[in-house]
Amino acid sequence: MSNQRIAIIGGTGDQGKGLALRWASAGFEIVIGSRDRERAIAAVAETQGILSASGGANINLDGAANAEAAATASIIVLTIPFAAHISTLKEIREKIRSGSLIVDVTVPLETAVGGKPTRALGVWAGSAAEQCRELAPEGVQVVSAFQNAAADALSELARDVECDIIVCGDDKEAKMRVRPLIAAIPGCRYVDGGPLANSRTVEAITALLIGLNIRYRTHTGLRITGID
């Protein structure tokens, strides 16, 4: 149980696998979580294969059921479909250790209810990240980040991810804990997005970017200009 072990909950999805690939490649200790432990193990094997092929060494990559993954990590990254957001949090919350950090990457895309990925749902709490905070145990900070980094871009290990990572959260120190995870991905840059409630906008931006991806047949990212 390392103090810097990162659990990627729902890590068998494209976004989770992309982040696992980047972070494992940078030397972080990663555990991929899935509802189905076997699928987590398969994602680990797949990721290890890609990393070996690209000459990676010192890979520290594990697979587990979501709750088990959450129990052994100090940073818990949520890359789950919005439809499973509440149920997954209810499933893992008891296992999360006090002092851990949740990094919510979830976006309430309309696909959760059979709709379009170019639209975001209204969430009662304001955003997925704020819903997460409602469900997180005491003593566990919540920030949001990485929603705008395209899975396609993350998965192309040879290319930079041309995207600023807007981090929202109400605790400065918690936001600081995400910085090394951003610095580890070439092309990404930390931007302080302000309070957790600003996740409403950052999450909606993902739907906007997905629309651009479709219209321009590309994968887009975001840069904030005017910040050196």
Added chain:
Amino acid sequence: MSNQRIAIIGGTGDQGKGLALRWASAGFEIVIGSRDRERAIAAVAETQGILSASGGANINLDGAANAEAAATASIIVLTIPFAAHISTLKEIREKIRSGSLIVDVTVPLETAVGGKPTRALGVWAGSAAEQCRELAPEGVQVVSAFQNAAADALSELARDVECDIIVCGDDKEAKMRVRPLIAAIPGCRYVDGGPLANSRTVEAITALLIGLNIRYRTHTGLRITGID
């Protein structure tokens, strides 16, 4: 009454004056509108002063009361505080000529109700732009654009405005009519933001950028990466 005359409604505010400056500098025929005709005339004089000082020639710049300005233009740009959005549209709608285009730059910042510029209000119609469409006369298309271009950046004529202009609207041709206005501002780039409803996100981005401006003591803009 030129076919390409642009009315900037609420053009005495910072955003409106900045756009007037850029477009007049590029040779467009501009009329600055204000609730108070005298204030419009003063903004014209101020803008002419800046343009003369920077060596501008062929300036075609006029001032008028909002309704009069709207009546003589083929493109009507709304740069009004959200608190005056409905009342201004009700005031000018009768005067807008069929076939004209409304470009809504309005953002429903919480300042409209005494709150923060870093927050956006929920709008019943979905966004200021959709509210505008509800109030626009028949035969008049509505698009949204320029909400993310900082007034401070627009006003610095010697510097490029480092910002993509995300244009939302439900009519392809209407969106095309905005392209020359974007191309006329150095550093700006047209991005097709999809349907008018996506203005919800683009408007909210303005509040997010204002927060960044405060935190980073700068004026920020937006770039979409991955689009050539």
